Amino acid sequence: MYPTEIIKTIIVDDQTIIQKDVETLVQTQPGFIVIGTCGTVKDAQKLIELSKPNLVLLDINLEDGTAFDLLVMVPPEKYGYKVIFLTAHQEHAIKAIKLGALDYLLKPLDAEELQTALQKVSKEPPAREDQLRLVNQYRNGAIPSRIALRSQQFLQVVEIGIIKYCQSDSGYTTFYLSDGRKIVTSYYIKEYEEILPESQFLRTHQSFLVNTVHIDRYYREDGYILLKDGTKIIVSDRRKEFVTKFLTTRL
């Protein structure tokens, strides 16, 4: 048997009391050691450059800047570390993180959630540059034109325009793309409804989110939408009114 690989972890949070708390939680996980804690972008940059961690638990708001500033200075792909964001409540930042399909945990931390997140860490590659670019563009107020989708096997950045529709099935969401590909992700459809441009994506049904660019016709009486490629998308009875309004006023 090979010895399990040790995951060297750094914790970055501007409150020392939280640093310590997260440290104790991580230390109890087999295979994880905390090799450093700090509270500023400046210190975190030095620490990463010197100690080459495998994982950084990263609070978004730091004393002298934000977590995203840090990731630009020491790109995770280049330094080979993975990131899990920590945040109390920052809706916009969380949406940005979701758009880039990055990992995050909410404060106050739940010990079990942290454990699940840590167990997944070793299987995943470090955040790529294109993922981070998506996050930063969104944070700067740009309407996203691409989105990162993470399936069990791979991570794919796709143009939002080629998404035909999303279909949910018990916690999983399947993306149907206009080039015929399908991508299954493990987020709820509601989360995508929040981050995809609301002027372009239409929730027609509990299980369907449709890209209006691909809509050909709407059969109101029969309760479905016909896409340009001939796919039929169900419109639920209680959304008919909304769909009519959406299609007549926003397009």
Place this chain on the structure above:
Amino acid sequence: MTADSLASYMRGTINPIFNYNRTDSALPILDSLKPVVDRFNNYQTTCLWLRMVAIVKAAEGDLDSAQLLVQQAMDKAAKEDTTQRELLAAKIGMSSVLADKLEIDSAIEIAEEAYYLAHKIDRTALPLLTIKLSKLHMDAGNLPAARRYLEDGLRVSVKPAHRAVLTHELARYYEKINKIDSAIIILKQLEKDPRFFSPHFIATVQENLGAMYNANGQYDLALEYQLKGLAAAKKAHTDNSISYFNVGTTYGFLKQHEASINYLDTALLLAAEEENWSFQRRAMYTKATILKDIGKKEASWQALDSAYNLYRVELDSSIFHASKDIETRYQVKAKNDQITSLALINSMTKKTSYQQRIIIYVLACCVILGGFIGYMQIKRRQLQLKLKEATMQQQVLRSQMEPHYIFNTIAVAQAIVRSGDITRAKEFLSRFGRLLRLSLENARQSLVPLEAEIKALESYLALQAMQYPDKFTYSVEVYTEYEQDAVLIPPMLIQPFVENAILHGIHDLEHSGHVSVTVNRDNDMLICQIEDNGRGFDNGSQSQHKRSLSTAITQERLDILGKQTGKKADMEVVDKQMKGLGNGVLVKLKIPLRQPK
């Protein structure tokens, strides 16, 4: 007399005349009504009158005039009729006229418009429209569409008359798709239906049954029904060359030549009366075939010759009709142009007299409006002030209860609990509880007691000190016995500066920082100082941006307060280094106090 009673009079008098196919006698009545209708100038009666005259014209065969009249009714209805009922009636009329003119496609188009309109405003018109549309589609050869309308019609119709006609059409549909047996079954049911008594309709059903049996080769039965049908038609005075021709043909099939020729002769006579050249030719041709069958060669040849002559007449007459048609069209167009130019002149004269009146109105309005604007300006300024205050309240609410702060504080509480320091955890939670309660209470008011605000501030500072241990110390000094001082201030005026001092002023100092708050009273002004020993203004940094935003909000709130109390509120934020007072930021606030009512 009202427009309504006029309309119902017209319906009551003229509709029965139409129903008995005596359209010609309707015209004098309609003509006599014209001045009355014109005087009323009511869209309902005018549209009704136009449509009725159109029916008369159509019955006379003057389809172009009929179309023009219906078009006028349609235009008027489109302009003036908000209920759209007259528009619906006009569209139905137009589709009939177009169908009569054999412009089937246009007739279908307008009938379908009417059909959708009827769905919206008057479902009682649906049976009639489904009948019309199924007939039209059948004529156009679009059988699936015809069937759709038939089914729809049978679904929406309750009146026996409508159902009978639809059923009859269904039989025609079956005939077209070559299911003669089904057609026969349906027609037989119709014939026996006791609810339907119109001899004209019975005649049609029976004649059709005859035609079906003929198509099936059952000539005996065909003859029986055709004769019955003819008898019924005679009773209804609707017998024409076609009925006789059909009977004659069937006799021919049954080899009863004499009878056949008799009926065909009658058909020829009637067709000549009707000026129906093509029928005359067909009858003559059939007669020739029969004469040939019984060996009367010469008579047969003569009949054929007449058929040929009739064919020429038919050709000539169709050419004549075409040229006449062009002429009528030209006349219609000329009349149209005349009407348009007349309408134009009318509206021009109306306009000029309007213009003068409008100028007077506008001037009067201007004077009144001027007065109003002055008054509204004063009102608006008062309103704006109120509005601004409301917005500010919301902003305060948001900054006070910021979810991020709450969740973060809970995370810290959790960390303290996990570290096992129960005494500290208890203290932390009780302070947090107090702060939450105070800010929830304070946030709803635009003014709060000074004491409550100071307590909230102390709780906030204590919590921050526990969250950033060893980072800073603090002091809060308030003038003596302020607890007994029943004065009010706006909530959350001081707190943002304290927050700035902690988060932006002293956050990454090498040494421990200090934040001091002093509050004094000078008559009805509250003098507050918030001071730190941090790094002062750090121009251009992100924290500096947040700092200036909260400062701007406070400045605005103070301005409003100043206007409300009539006393000058003031704010001063200085970098101590600039004034040679050491490091850090000093904020001075002058807040006008208000007494509880």
